[in-house]
Amino acid sequence: xxxxxxxxxxxxxxxxxxxxxxxxxxxxxxxxxxxxxxxxxxxxxxxxxxxxxxxxxxxxxxxxxxxxxxxxxxxxxxxxxxxxxxxxxxxxxxxxxxxxxxxxxxxxxxxxxxxxxxxxxxxxxxxxxxxxxxxxxxxxxxxxxxxxxxxxxxxxxxxxxxxxxxxxxxxxxxxxxxxxxxxxxxxxxxxxxxxxxxxxxxxxxxxxxxxxxxxxxxxxxxxxxxxxxxxxxxxxxxxxxxxxxxxxxxxxxxxxxxxxxxxxxxxxxxxxxxxxxxxxxxxxxxxxxxxxxxxxxxxxxxxxxxxxxxxxxxxxxxxxxxxxxxxxxxxxxxxxxxxxxxxxxxxxxxxxxxxxxxxxxxxxxxxxxxxxxxxxxxxxxxxxxxxxxxxxxxxxxxxxxxxxxxxxxxxxxxxxxxxxxxxxxxxxxxxxxxxxxxxxxxxxxxxxxxxxxxxxxxxxxxxxxxxxxxxxxxxxxxxxxxxxxxxxxxxxxxxxxxxxxxxxxxxxxxxxxxxxxxxxxxxxxxxxxxx
Numbered sequence: 001x002x003x004x005x006x007x008x009x010x011x012x013x014x015x016x017x018x019x020x021x022x023x024x025x026x027x028x029x030x031x032x033x034x035x036x037x038x039x040x041x042x043x044x045x046x047x048x049x050x051x052x053x054x055x056x057x058x059x060x061x062x063x064x065x066x067x068x069x070x071x072x073x074x075x076x077x078x079x080x081x082x083x084x085x086x087x088x089x090x091x092x093x094x095x096x097x098x099x100x101x102x103x104x105x106x107x108x109x110x111x112x113x114x115x116x117x118x119x120x121x122x123x124x125x126x127x128x129x130x131x132x133x134x135x136x137x138x139x140x141x142x143x144x145x146x147x148x149x150x151x152x153x154x155x156x157x158x159x160x161x162x163x164x165x166x167x168x169x170x171x172x173x174x175x176x177x178x179x180x181x182x183x184x185x186x187x188x189x190x191x192x193x194x195x196x197x198x199x200x201x202x203x204x205x206x207x208x209x210x211x212x213x214x215x216x217x218x219x220x221x222x223x224x225x226x227x228x229x230x231x232x233x234x235x236x237x238x239x240x241x242x243x244x245x246x247x248x249x250x251x252x253x254x255x256x257x258x259x260x261x262x263x264x265x266x267x268x269x270x271x272x273x274x275x276x277x278x279x280x281x282x283x284x285x286x287x288x289x290x291x292x293x294x295x296x297x298x299x300x301x302x303x304x305x306x307x308x309x310x311x312x313x314x315x316x317x318x319x320x321x322x323x324x325x326x327x328x329x330x331x332x333x334x335x336x337x338x339x340x341x342x343x344x345x346x347x348x349x350x351x352x353x354x355x356x357x358x359x360x361x362x363x364x365x366x367x368x369x370x371x372x373x374x375x376x377x378x379x380x381x382x383x384x385x386x387x388x389x390x391x392x393x394x395x396x397x398x399x400x401x402x403x404x405x406x407x408x409x410x411x412x413x414x415x416x417x418x419x420x421x422x423x424x425x426x427x428x429x430x431x432x433x434x435x436x437x438x439x440x441x442x443x444x445x446x447x448x449x450x451x452x453x454x455x456x457x458x459x460x461x462x463x464x465x466x467x468x469x470x471x472x473x474x475x476x477x478x479x480x481x482x483x484x485x486x487x488x489x490x491x492x493x494x495x496x497x498x499x500x501x502x503x504x505x506x507x508x509x510x511x512x513x514x515x516x517x518x519x520x521x522x523x524x525x526x527x528x529x530x531x
Contacts, residue, residue, distance in 0.1 A: 029468030076113025090304030107141035118151025128171030153188035264303035291338035360445035382462030391421035402438035441470035
């Protein structure tokens with residue numbers, strides 16, 4: 001045997017380093033390390049709550065925390081800019097990573113950087129709950145010095161008195177904090193009489209306020225008989241969080257809340273309760289109105305409703321039972337249809353590119369791990385995200401891949417998936433969830449197109465980047481495809497976990513690495529495809 005024939009720079013097994021700049025991933029394959037900026041964006045959008053198939057949440061969080069802390073110490077302004085951009089655009093399904101990173105920036109940067117972070121607090125902590133979470137995180141880094149007190153005080157003075165009153169009665173306490181606690185620490189100063197009286201009322205130093213309607217309504221609802229509560233809800237426009245617990249099982253109360261207009265995110269969460277109370281009968285006028293609100297793209301955008309939040313609501317609602325044993329209900333078919341449409345509506349106006357797309361879903365065993373602390377797996381989320389591109393682009397093919405093995409009936413490790421944008425989203429999720437597990441080989445989409453002569457302009461690979469089982473690296477497979485089929489072919493790697501790995505070659509301008517849960521992904525993919 002000619003041993004020199006084993007030295008091949010065009011085809012290297014994924015278990016071996018093809019280039020000096022490659023690093024080992026958690027599965028034992030060799031990939032590329034993403035830039036600190038990409039790692040930061042993955043953390044802010046994907047979070048680390050669920051860990052990954054190979055890495056526990058605590059270890060993944062520690063790795064990401066080092067990146068965040070480094071930005072907080074050395075590039076505070078860049079960190080705050082990224083936090084504000086992702087948070088205010090509603091690009092992440094959870095605020096926890098953004099608030100944690102903001103707390104780090106407000107603690108570890110220099111004096112100017114800390115001030116910049118605290119000035120951004122009202123932009124990122126837009127509700128009382130967000131503020132309480134920030135307060136919990138900040139104490140993991142520092143004590144309550146003058147700058148922090150001033151920053152929190154500004155949160156209480158930067159908004160109108162009416163908006164502040166609404167926040168204080170809607171979100172009264174969370175995370176071991178209350179507004180009284182924070183006011184006593186921050187000592188905000190104001191010359192406005194109404195704001196002073198509101199502060200006194202929160203701290204228990206004054207009576208119920210006649211001038212602020214929402215506080216007056218809240219106080220009346222605390223002691224009112226149940227029969228009077230629907231009227232109070234209508235009169236004062238109270239939200240469900242402002243009502244006593246015993247009122248939340250009353251149909252008339254929820255009818256009044258619906259008449260007021262329940263915000264989009266709250267409506268998604270309350271669909272099971274509304275169904276259980278008989279308010280979402282398939283043929284009812286109330287159901288039609290709720291479905292119209294669910295699919296209203298403008299309301300979804302104004303409410304910063306993340307598409308993954310809609311996806312989780314759809315999956316939970318269609319199942320007819322709570323994830324943690326929160327009762328059962330008979331799902332209303334029109335509501336399921338509306339949630340399906342709302343998922344696509346939550347993405348802001350993706351325009352078709354006219355390019356030829358191969359959407360390749362990693363369905364290996366590692367993609368079965370839940371992500372971001374949500375009741376959804378990486379493979380299910382990737383299938384849903386791929387459907388947005390499929391619904392937009394006329395010329396597309398969808399395949400699922402793992403690695404060659406006996407679990408696939410025909411012995412192949414890649415096959416076209418019988419899913420499409422005309423299918424219901426819950427059917428798509430069910431179809432991909434039941435595919436056989438196996439090892440990971442992310443070169444297969446390119447090799448499949450090469451072998452079959454499939455004309456592709458953009459390969460979109462949805463993966464956790466834990467590839468290791470192939471005989472050639474994904475970037476090498478793409479280069480071969482470019483040599484033999486389409487020199488302009490591009491690769492987009494949609495990373496579905498917050499690790500530091502990517503199969504995309506960072507030195508190749510025709511390869512792009514993005515964070516999978518980012519609500520901007522479909523538009524970004526289209527822009528990249530167009531050049």
